[in-house]
Amino acid sequence: MGADLKERYAQALADPPVAPPATSLSSLVLGLVKPYWTWLAIIFLAMLAETGMSLATPWPLKVIIDNVIGNEPLPHWLLWVEDLPLGRHNMELAAVAASAMVLFNALGGLASYTNNYFTESVAQYVANDLRRRMYHHLLRLSLSYYDTHQVGKLLSTITSDVSTIQDFASETLLNILIDALTIIGILSLMFYLNWDFTLMAVSVSPFILLFIIRFKKAVKAATHEVRKDQAEMVAVLQQGLESIRAINAYGRQDLEEDRLKQVSLETVEAALRARKIKSIVSPVVTILVSFCTAFVLWRGASLVLAGVMTIGALTVFLSYLSKFFSPIKDLAKMTTNIAQAMVALERIQQILETDIIIHQKPNARNPGKLKGNIVFENVTFSYADNLPVLHNISLLIQAGQHVGICGPTGSGKSTIASLIPRFYDPDAGRILIDGTDVRDFTLEGLRMQIGFVLQETVLIYGSIQENIAYGRPEATAAEIIEAAKRANAHDFICRFPKGYHTLVGERGMTLSGGERQRIGIARAIVRNSPILILDEPTASLDTEAERSVLEALENLMRGRTVITITHRLRTICHADKIFVIREGVVAEEGTHEELLQAGKLYSELYQLQDRKAVTINGSPHDTRVKP
Numbered sequence: 001m002g003a004d005l006k007e008r009y010a011q012a013l014a015d016p017p018v019a020p021p022a023t024s025l026s027s028l029v030l031g032l033v034k035p036y037w038t039w040l041a042i043i044f045l046a047m048l049a050e051t052g053m054s055l056a057t058p059w060p061l062k063v064i065i066d067n068v069i070g071n072e073p074l075p076h077w078l079l080w081v082e083d084l085p086l087g088r089h090n091m092e093l094a095a096v097a098a099s100a101m102v103l104f105n106a107l108g109g110l111a112s113y114t115n116n117y118f119t120e121s122v123a124q125y126v127a128n129d130l131r132r133r134m135y136h137h138l139l140r141l142s143l144s145y146y147d148t149h150q151v152g153k154l155l156s157t158i159t160s161d162v163s164t165i166q167d168f169a170s171e172t173l174l175n176i177l178i179d180a181l182t183i184i185g186i187l188s189l190m191f192y193l194n195w196d197f198t199l200m201a202v203s204v205s206p207f208i209l210l211f212i213i214r215f216k217k218a219v220k221a222a223t224h225e226v227r228k229d230q231a232e233m234v235a236v237l238q239q240g241l242e243s244i245r246a247i248n249a250y251g252r253q254d255l256e257e258d259r260l261k262q263v264s265l266e267t268v269e270a271a272l273r274a275r276k277i278k279s280i281v282s283p284v285v286t287i288l289v290s291f292c293t294a295f296v297l298w299r300g301a302s303l304v305l306a307g308v309m310t311i312g313a314l315t316v317f318l319s320y321l322s323k324f325f326s327p328i329k330d331l332a333k334m335t336t337n338i339a340q341a342m343v344a345l346e347r348i349q350q351i352l353e354t355d356i357i358i359h360q361k362p363n364a365r366n367p368g369k370l371k372g373n374i375v376f377e378n379v380t381f382s383y384a385d386n387l388p389v390l391h392n393i394s395l396l397i398q399a400g401q402h403v404g405i406c407g408p409t410g411s412g413k414s415t416i417a418s419l420i421p422r423f424y425d426p427d428a429g430r431i432l433i434d435g436t437d438v439r440d441f442t443l444e445g446l447r448m449q450i451g452f453v454l455q456e457t458v459l460i461y462g463s464i465q466e467n468i469a470y471g472r473p474e475a476t477a478a479e480i481i482e483a484a485k486r487a488n489a490h491d492f493i494c495r496f497p498k499g500y501h502t503l504v505g506e507r508g509m510t511l512s513g514g515e516r517q518r519i520g521i522a523r524a525i526v527r528n529s530p531i532l533i534l535d536e537p538t539a540s541l542d543t544e545a546e547r548s549v550l551e552a553l554e555n556l557m558r559g560r561t562v563i564t565i566t567h568r569l570r571t572i573c574h575a576d577k578i579f580v581i582r583e584g585v586v587a588e589e590g591t592h593e594e595l596l597q598a599g600k601l602y603s604e605l606y607q608l609q610d611r612k613a614v615t616i617n618g619s620p621h622d623t624r625v626k627p
């Protein structure tokens with residue numbers, strides 16, 4: 001058992017959790033349990049044994065009452081007891097009955113242990129597979145998915161909905177199967193014992209079942225509502241805690257608390273509405289059942305008095321009757337669990353079915369080391385339908401060139417940059433690198449060839465060393481230090497008591513903006529990709545920090561194709577070519593001098609910045625770097 005589990009554990013670690021997309025709920029479930037069919041077979045056998053033992057336990061009692069205490073003749077299948085060397089006939093029988101009781105219970109217990117152990121294993125591993133499959137899928141969805149979906153709600157599905165499935169599989173599912181088997185077994189035995197009583201019991205059952213089915217729908221709808229509100233609550237919490245700085249800065253704690261108060265109350269109300277519906281099921285079923293049992297008691301008493309039925313048979317029958325109705329009552333209660341599990345599955349499936357993926361062609365090839373010749377051919381792109389952000393953009397960037405992109409805010413500069421690594425795909429036109437459409441490359445290979453330094457470097461929770469190596473995990477410690485030196489980051493890193501092993505908080509908040517940017521640059525140096533995209537890397541920095549970062553950037557840019565997006569025109573005035581973007585089109589292109597001479601948008605923007613520099617510093621010569 002242990003070895004089997006260990007093996008499964010190793011497999012669970014090694015297997016990529018990819019599976020064919022699930023088209024229906026049942027195929028999703030089948031796909032999930034398929035790898036565990038041997039365990040399921042063991043569970044099934046153990047279940048048969050457990051049910052059999054549970055059916056057998058009332059029989060010793062019957063034997064004691066009818067054959068030991070009473071004077072009924074022994075049934076033919078018990079005649080062998082008379083040959084046992086146990087002394088007095090009646091006590092022999094009692095001993096056999098008593099031992100049988102222990103034996104049945106012991107075997108039942110063993111079967112139940114096996115059942116529980118393997119069921120829990122299946123449940124845990126199915127949950128493990130589900131979590132990994134969803135995370136695997138989510139990590140590969142196009143960024144546009146995240147433009148419209150709240151992370152908090154996704155988190156809620158990965159955690160809560162998966163654990164609902166896990167609980168269902170480990171507790172309810174097995175019980176349902178055992179109950180179903182028990183009902184079948186008991187029915188046959190009851191028919192054998194007394195068919196007209198049995199018909200009584202059976203006649204009530206359809207009403208109970210109808211009632212249960214009728215309610216399942218209502219319970220499911222209510223559960224959907226509860227889960228929606230719960231997910232909303234996680235989303236509010238997640239957003240609130242993530243924006244803790246803004247909340248503090250604007251003193252909006254009360255506002256955020258109110259937001260939580262509202263969704264939290266909604267959750268409570270939805271849960272109570274659901275509970276109201278769920279609570280009806282159990283009492284109604286209990287009342288129906290008690291009518292049936294009362295009738296059997298009343299009629300049984302008269303049959304025993306008339307000598308048609310033995311007391312033992314009535315006892316066994318009553319015990320069976322309660323055994324028969326207990327799973328039916330359970331099933332009624334489990335309707336709730338079934339509804340919850342189905343809701344959870346549907347929510348999981350919704351994520352797994354999402355197909356907003358940047359598709360990789362089946363014959364995509366790894367680009368290897370690119371030179372960095374980038375061409376945009378009539379590229380049109382929109383985030384939302386019918387709202388183009390880029391119109392017919394054509395750009396030509398030669399390998400090794402340093403180009404600048406500028407233009408008013410919201411004109412589409414960052415959008416242009418995000419199309420190169422295929423964060424999004426254009427609606428029309430194409431993007432070529434070294435003459436090949438980027439869609440012909442493997443995504444991973446393409447992205448490996450591109451380095452980024454963005455306006456704000458997001459650091460992951462971990463050490464500075466891990467953060468620098470994030471772009472290329474196999475980088476050696478020496479390479480990391482070398483990169484940090486070239487990024488002007490080595491000195492400040494060494495000032496921390498733990499140096500490169502200093503932990504940076506979530507999103508790197510424990511570092512200053514300039515420090516974070518230099519870590520970002522070191523990260524790009526380590527990645528050593530031929531194409532580099534700099535999207536306002538110094539926008540958030542003061543002059544001093546900017547100088548240090550610019551110096552670091554110069555080290556980074558050498559020998560690469562670099563696209564610098566910036567509002568500070570003096571940082572790109574030495575560029576080989578400058579593109580001016582306005583409202584999603586290339587308004588102008590050329591070198592700094594050509595654009596100044598043309599006297600259009602660029603020269604206007606430049607004069608404007610120049611004048612600002614004069615007003616701020618009193619003299620244009622203080623800040624302006626002459627071309």
Ligand SMILES: Nc1ncnc2c1ncn2[C@@H]1O[C@H](COP(=O)(O)OP(=O)(O)OP(=O)(O)O)[C@@H](O)[C@H]1O
Binds near residue numbers: 384411414
């Ligand atoms: N993820 C998104 N979903 C929908 N619309 C977006 C998204 N990102 C940007 N936009 C819109 O696309 C347009 C271009 O945005 P983009 O970020 O490319 O501008 P930008 O030129 O980089 O501006 P800035 O100089 O302020 O950084 C804007 O109108 C913006 O509102």
Ligand SMILES: [Mg+2]
Binds near residue numbers: 413414415535
């Ligand atoms: Mg931008």
